[in-house]
Amino acid sequence: MIYIERPFIKGGWQVTHVPITTGKTFKTKTPLKLKTKRTLVAYTFLTVPVLFFLCVRIFPTLYAFSLSFKAQGISGFTVINYEELFKDSAFWRSVLNTFLYVIITVPLQMAFGLFIALGIERIHHLKWFYRIIYFLPYITSTVAVSWVWRLMYDKNTGLLNHILSWFHIPPQGWLGDPKEALISVSIVMIWQAMGFSMLIFMAGLQAIPRQFYEAAQIDGASKWKMFWHITFPLLNPTIVFLAVTGVISALQTFTQIQNLTASSGGVAGGPLNSTSSMVVYMFNNAFTDFNMEYASAVTVTLFILILLVTLIQLRVLNRSYEY
Amino acid sequence: MKKRFGVFLLILVILMSVPLIGACNSEKSSTDSKGKVTITYWQYTFPQKVDEIKSLIAKFEKENPNIKVVAQDFPYDQYNQKIAAAMHAQKGPDIMNLYYGWLPQYVEKGYIQPIPEDFMSVKDIESYYIPMIQSSKIDGKYYGLPTAVRSLALFWNKDMFKAAGLDPEKPPKTWDELIADAKKMTKVKSNGQYEREGFAWNVNGQGYHTFEEVLLRQWGVEPFSEDGKKVQWDTPEGLEAFKYWINMTKKEKIGDETFMQEYNTAFRAGKAGMMIDGSFSIAATKEAAKFDWGVTTLPVKEEGGLESNFGSYWTNSIAKGVKGKKLEACEKFLKFLISEDTQKEWLEKVGELPAAASLSNDPSITKDPIYGPFLNGLKSAHATLFVDETKERASIDNAVKKIILQNAPIDKTFKQLVKEQQEIRDEYYRN
Numbered sequence: 001m002i003y004i005e006r007p008f009i010k011g012g013w014q015v016t017h018v019p020i021t022t023g024k025t026f027k028t029k030t031p032l033k034l035k036t037k038r039t040l041v042a043y044t045f046l047t048v049p050v051l052f053f054l055c056v057r058i059f060p061t062l063y064a065f066s067l068s069f070k071a072q073g074i075s076g077f078t079v080i081n082y083e084e085l086f087k088d089s090a091f092w093r094s095v096l097n098t099f100l101y102v103i104i105t106v107p108l109q110m111a112f113g114l115f116i117a118l119g120i121e122r123i124h125h126l127k128w129f130y131r132i133i134y135f136l137p138y139i140t141s142t143v144a145v146s147w148v149w150r151l152m153y154d155k156n157t158g159l160l161n162h163i164l165s166w167f168h169i170p171p172q173g174w175l176g177d178p179k180e181a182l183i184s185v186s187i188v189m190i191w192q193a194m195g196f197s198m199l200i201f202m203a204g205l206q207a208i209p210r211q212f213y214e215a216a217q218i219d220g221a222s223k224w225k226m227f228w229h230i231t232f233p234l235l236n237p238t239i240v241f242l243a244v245t246g247v248i249s250a251l252q253t254f255t256q257i258q259n260l261t262a263s264s265g266g267v268a269g270g271p272l273n274s275t276s277s278m279v280v281y282m283f284n285n286a287f288t289d290f291n292m293e294y295a296s297a298v299t300v301t302l303f304i305l306i307l308l309v310t311l312i313q314l315r316v317l318n319r320s321y322e323y
Numbered sequence: 324m325k326k327r328f329g330v331f332l333l334i335l336v337i338l339m340s341v342p343l344i345g346a347c348n349s350e351k352s353s354t355d356s357k358g359k360v361t362i363t364y365w366q367y368t369f370p371q372k373v374d375e376i377k378s379l380i381a382k383f384e385k386e387n388p389n390i391k392v393v394a395q396d397f398p399y400d401q402y403n404q405k406i407a408a409a410m411h412a413q414k415g416p417d418i419m420n421l422y423y424g425w426l427p428q429y430v431e432k433g434y435i436q437p438i439p440e441d442f443m444s445v446k447d448i449e450s451y452y453i454p455m456i457q458s459s460k461i462d463g464k465y466y467g468l469p470t471a472v473r474s475l476a477l478f479w480n481k482d483m484f485k486a487a488g489l490d491p492e493k494p495p496k497t498w499d500e501l502i503a504d505a506k507k508m509t510k511v512k513s514n515g516q517y518e519r520e521g522f523a524w525n526v527n528g529q530g531y532h533t534f535e536e537v538l539l540r541q542w543g544v545e546p547f548s549e550d551g552k553k554v555q556w557d558t559p560e561g562l563e564a565f566k567y568w569i570n571m572t573k574k575e576k577i578g579d580e581t582f583m584q585e586y587n588t589a590f591r592a593g594k595a596g597m598m599i600d601g602s603f604s605i606a607a608t609k610e611a612a613k614f615d616w617g618v619t620t621l622p623v624k625e626e627g628g629l630e631s632n633f634g635s636y637w638t639n640s641i642a643k644g645v646k647g648k649k650l651e652a653c654e655k656f657l658k659f660l661i662s663e664d665t666q667k668e669w670l671e672k673v674g675e676l677p678a679a680a681s682l683s684n685d686p687s688i689t690k691d692p693i694y695g696p697f698l699n700g701l702k703s704a705h706a707t708l709f710v711d712e713t714k715e716r717a718s719i720d721n722a723v724k725k726i727i728l729q730n731a732p733i734d735k736t737f738k739q740l741v742k743e744q745q746e747i748r749d750e751y752y753r754n
Contacts (some may be wrong), residue, residue, distance in 0.1 A: 067631060103381070107468075150584075154581070154584070155516070155579075155581055155582075156516045156517045156518075156579065156582050156583070157516075157582075159581065161516065165514060170515070171514050171516050173728070176581050177723070177728060178728055178729065188329060196557045207745065236395070262400070263527065263585065266527050266717070266720055267713070267717060270720075270724070271724045271727070272724050272729075273726060286404075286407070287403060287404035287407055287408075288403065288404075289711075289713070289714065290403075290407050290432050292407075292411065294600070304664055313562055
């Protein structure tokens with residue numbers, strides 16, 4: 001006898017008894033006891049992750065919310081943190097930088113990812129090799145990657161300036177120059193994330209039925225047309241997924257900035273706040289200025305921002321295509 | 324049915340959270356069944372200090388079989404973060420090693436308690452230590468006691484001096500000489516990239532201390548008022564000193580802060596002719612340097628002019644809320660850490676100078692070719708009265724970056740910097 005459980009059907013829990021070996025029909029008993037027991041077990045198992053989640057996610061989140069409405073030396077709740085935040089030019093610089101990171105990195109890492117995925121789709125030999133090569137940066141530790149890039153970016157001894165000197169281009173400041181630092185950090189982020197985009201795009205490309213291309217070929221469509229009218233629209237779910245996850249991770253950027261720009265003496269986000277993101281700004285407030293209340297206010301703002309951006313993205317990008 | 328299970332789930336969650344919440348808030352038990360007290364000691368990861376503390380603890384535990392000391396260390400970059408997070412979670416250490424410049428912030432946040440009067444009164448402390456440590460007195464109380472103090476000295480690379488045609492046994496005595504010597508050792512490619520620098524110029528290392536406590540004073544400016552409330556650099560002499568300091572890198576180009584990532588890395592790699600650093604750098608330099616080097620006292624403005632130095636120290640502070648048997652154990656351990664015996668051993672193993680007044684003229688130390696200059700420097704050393712060391716440093720760092728990277732005018736930026744420094748102080752003293 002096999003029980004097939006289908007939870008959450010209109011009437012609640014339902015257990016269907018399916019006789020298989022014998023031809024006899026069974027009378028449906030009312031196995032309330034058994035049912036209760038089984039559900040109890042299920043819920044008990046579920047409680048553990050729920051509790052864990054409550055303890056490490058939900059509770060700290062709510063705590064941060066309440067903390068953001070407090071201030072040192074003021075009893076009771078206050079909005080002073082948000083008022084200060086509004087006037088804080090370093091905070092606005094971080095907000096601007098955060099958006100710049102999103103605008104620069106997300107489209108580019110997706111474009112490069114798609115480009116590489118299309119290229120690898122074309123070739124027949126050593127596919128696995130190219131896949132590994134392009135995916136390696138993504139699975140390498142971000143800290144290690146950042147430090148290698150940091151050394152390559154070095155103004156005096158770095159590899160990049162050395163290469164530039166072959167073409168008689170004057171050495172650049174890279175991470176040391178407030179005008180170039182944000183782009184330099186973005187390059188590292190793109191380089192690392194495009195492997196992931198590539199992998200997801202390759203899965204997306206494989207899911208497109210071949211018949212569409214065959215039909216288009218018979219109709220005499222060009223490669224370019226085929227891409228824009230078949231591949232691109234049918235990749236929409238992949239693009240939505242990558243855009244949403246990419247934007248969220250770009251909004252939360254921290255590791256790269258910390259490792260590329262902080263030194264034993266200086267805090268991350270330099271020079272002159274030119275690479276500081278909202279998370280870095282929050283971190284510096286919380287752990288070098290010890291102003292947890294103010295940092296919480298930054299976190300709440302970031303939370304609202306991510307929520308809004310994600311909602312908008314899902315609205316705009318998630319159009320369905322029917323063929 | 325579904326509803327009932329929902330209610331059931333809720334009850335279950337609540338029931339199961341009760342012991343959990345209890346566990347979160349329960350204090351660590353301070354004594355075990357045998358009445359042995361366990362205290363935790365935190366410090367940042369400085370290899371020589373970590374090893375030394377380990378052997379000191381072994382000695383201490385032998386003398387005090389009823390106390391167990393658990394030592395933990397964390398990387399410097401995360402040390403403050405770690406303490407802040409642990410203190411908020413009530414999982415912090417009982418006794419911790421803190422930079423004296425952080426104390427005002429730690430007191431303000433309520434992480435540490437004053438040294439108990441009955442253990443060591445303010446008077447006792449001031450007669451036991453050299454006067455320099457009085458800069459960490461906050462509202463008439465001391466919140467930490469140092470084992471050792473540090474001062475600055477000029478390290479020079481004798482091989483590089485020789486290669487540049489300079490006398491390797493004659494380090495510069497004045498700042499002008501330092502610049503002249505450094506220029507001879509600096510090697511810059513045609514495209515402006517440094518290959519070697521004559522002087523490891525920096526802000527974030529000991530550079531800004533050198534500016535505040537050495538250059539300003541030698542140019543005739545008392546950097547801060549007696550009570551620490553007023554920043555007094557905004558005079559023509561102050562600006563002059565600031566210009567002199569900035570122009571070492573901007574105009575004279577004898578060194579670049581970003582060269583080789585860190586100033587002391589450059590020196591230890593043999594790519595910088597000179598650096599200003601503390602005695603804590605001796606051990607690491609000995610280990611890494613593959614060249615002949617020496618240490619001498621800091622330069623002065625003109626020969627025979629005013630000597631000045633920056634002194635600093637790490638203190639041992641007791642966390643707020645430690646009481647009863649634990650506090651007793653902490654006091655015992657603290658007493659052991661600041662004893663003269665420990666201080667002598669500390670100099671040998673860690674390279675930091677004794678903080679006790681009784682040891683400051685010990686000829687066995689003043690005659691030492693490497694420790695001597697540091698101990699002599701201690702005589703003219705001033706410890707800056709920081710209110711927020713991190714913020715004060717960041718403010719200077721930003722001002723310098725504006726001048727060097729964005730070509731901001733020096734005098735205007737300097738005025739702005741002094742204003743910022745004053746604001747940091749005003750904000751602290753307002754509370």
